[in-house]
Amino acid sequence: MTTNEQPRTQWRGRWGFLLAATGSAVGLGNIWKFPYITGEYGGGAFVLVYLACILAVGVPVMMTEIALGRRGRGSPIDAIRRLVSESGKGSAWSLLGWMAMLCGFLILSFYVVVAGWSFSYLWKMLSGGLAGSSVDDMAAIFVANNENPLNLGFWSTLVTVATMVIVGKGVQAGIEKSVDWMMPGLVIMLLALIGFGIFSGGFGDAVRFLFSFDAGSLSSEGMLTALGHAFFTLSLASGAILTYGSYLPAKASIARTTLSVAVADTVVALMAGLAIFPVIFANGMSPASGPGLIFMSLPLAFQAMPLGTLFGVLFFVMLSMAALTSSISMVEATISWLSDNKGISRRTASWSTGIVLWLVSTLAMLSFNLGADWTLAGKTFFDWLDYLTSRWMMPLGGLGMVLLAGFVLKHETFREELGLSPAWHALWLFMVRYVSPLGILVIFVDALGITRVQFGLHWPWLLAILVVMTLVGELASPRLRRTLSS
Numbered sequence: 001m002t003t004n005e006q007p008r009t010q011w012r013g014r015w016g017f018l019l020a021a022t023g024s025a026v027g028l029g030n031i032w033k034f035p036y037i038t039g040e041y042g043g044g045a046f047v048l049v050y051l052a053c054i055l056a057v058g059v060p061v062m063m064t065e066i067a068l069g070r071r072g073r074g075s076p077i078d079a080i081r082r083l084v085s086e087s088g089k090g091s092a093w094s095l096l097g098w099m100a101m102l103c104g105f106l107i108l109s110f111y112v113v114v115a116g117w118s119f120s121y122l123w124k125m126l127s128g129g130l131a132g133s134s135v136d137d138m139a140a141i142f143v144a145n146n147e148n149p150l151n152l153g154f155w156s157t158l159v160t161v162a163t164m165v166i167v168g169k170g171v172q173a174g175i176e177k178s179v180d181w182m183m184p185g186l187v188i189m190l191l192a193l194i195g196f197g198i199f200s201g202g203f204g205d206a207v208r209f210l211f212s213f214d215a216g217s218l219s220s221e222g223m224l225t226a227l228g229h230a231f232f233t234l235s236l237a238s239g240a241i242l243t244y245g246s247y248l249p250a251k252a253s254i255a256r257t258t259l260s261v262a263v264a265d266t267v268v269a270l271m272a273g274l275a276i277f278p279v280i281f282a283n284g285m286s287p288a289s290g291p292g293l294i295f296m297s298l299p300l301a302f303q304a305m306p307l308g309t310l311f312g313v314l315f316f317v318m319l320s321m322a323a324l325t326s327s328i329s330m331v332e333a334t335i336s337w338l339s340d341n342k343g344i345s346r347r348t349a350s351w352s353t354g355i356v357l358w359l360v361s362t363l364a365m366l367s368f369n370l371g372a373d374w375t376l377a378g379k380t381f382f383d384w385l386d387y388l389t390s391r392w393m394m395p396l397g398g399l400g401m402v403l404l405a406g407f408v409l410k411h412e413t414f415r416e417e418l419g420l421s422p423a424w425h426a427l428w429l430f431m432v433r434y435v436s437p438l439g440i441l442v443i444f445v446d447a448l449g450i451t452r453v454q455f456g457l458h459w460p461w462l463l464a465i466l467v468v469m470t471l472v473g474e475l476a477s478p479r480l481r482r483t484l485s486s
């Protein structure tokens with residue numbers, strides 16, 4: 001392992017990690033997915049559950065990942081292998097690193113297709129390709145955009161190339177430099193769009209929709225979606241945050257940084273809601289129109305409004321930049337691992353990874369046209385990538401990370417890395433040992449389809465399981481550790 005001998009690259013500026021990690025977190029998940037799932041699951045109540053999931057599961061898991069990365073000084077595979085061997089435990093744990101790296105790569109291979117939609121809509125906005133379209137035309141445009149493999153392939157290839165070019169330039173000159181201007185740009189555009197929303201006539205409705213709590217609209221399905229989305233939106237369990245953490249200077253506070261990223265990510269998601277829903281409501285559209293929400297309804301609304309084209313262009317530039325700052329983070333684990341271990345430069349690592357990525361993402365892209373009926377168990381290749389990563393790999397990876405931190409690695413490691421006061425440290429430990437695993441198990445049991453977890457009815461049960469887990473864990477762990485280390 002070569003990383004041991006040379007000091008690891010670090011972020012150049014004070015804001016480096018914060019901007020890069022926020023850039024990773026803020027993406028299509030915030031601007032495309034969060035608004036439409038909030039629309040589908042009923043607004044304010046869903047938002048509240050989502051916030052609880054970010055705090056109870058997202059924040060502890062993110063702190064763990066950053067600490068693992070910084071302490072292990074490497075990609076997920078190297079960092080975990082190093083820490084596990086320091087603690088004298090079996091190297092099977094490095095499989096967790098492999099899964100995280102693969103997960104980031106697989107997410108990227110379908111993410112570039114959705115990011116490609118964003119770039120192609122930006123082009124349509126600029127070139128006037130959407131002008132004068134009716135509701136039906138918009139739906140037809142969305143379909144036509146997907147139907148032609150050369151068209152769709154062009155846009156996803158463009159995103160792939162852009163991602164690999166940025167990553168190939170390095171941590172400081174590529175990633176940090178691009179997020180340095182893209183993140184502030186994104187916030188400015190978002191503010192401009194909210195300003196537009198305030199005057200669109202639907203702002204009050206949007207605020208009511210996002211922030212009024214109606215417990216009746218909560219479904220168990222919605223709660224699971226909120227928990228799953230907390231993972232996805234914070235880019236957890238897929239090597240991105242862990243690898244970025246490996247470049248974090250020793251003096252930065254992990255807890256404070258994590259909180260900033262989580263707050264920024266949440267604020268951007270809510271701001272995206274405040275930018276999108278006013279336009280939807282002002283034009284009498286349904287907030288629950290699913291994945292096509294921003295692609296089919298927003299352009300329609302923009303063209304009906306004064307300065308709509310300008311704001312439409314702003315919107316799709318913003319979406320495209322948000323997607324890019326996320327996509328670069330998904331492949332960083334792979335690039336870091338290749339260049340640390342295989343004796344090749346970052347540049348070589350990125351173009352060779354880019355070729356493999358292009359092949360896989362082309363298959364994903366074809367799911368929308370030529371390969372629409374290449375299905376297995378009713379799912380296209382694109383659906384499989386999404387399903388495998390978000391229902392299996394991310395929850396399993398997250399579970400592995402918290403168990404590793406909570407029960408397997410030396411406590412000293414986290415005491416030193418996190419540098420929290422005893423009370424806060426105890427809280428973190430309680431979260432990673434019991435609360436996060438329980439939360440993740442709940443998603444997982446649901447994913448297995450064994451049972452639909454009925455939250456409304458089973459809150460007391462969940463609490464009881466938490467108490468039992470805590471007792472068993474606390475009783476067993478010192479003994480467990482003694483047995484393992486003897």
Ligand code: TRP
Pocket residue numbers: 024025026027028029030104107231232233234235236237238240326327329330
């Ligand atoms: N968080 C990003 C979003 O909300 C997506 C993302 C970026 C991601 N990197 C990731 C998701 C790594 C999972 C893993 O769009």
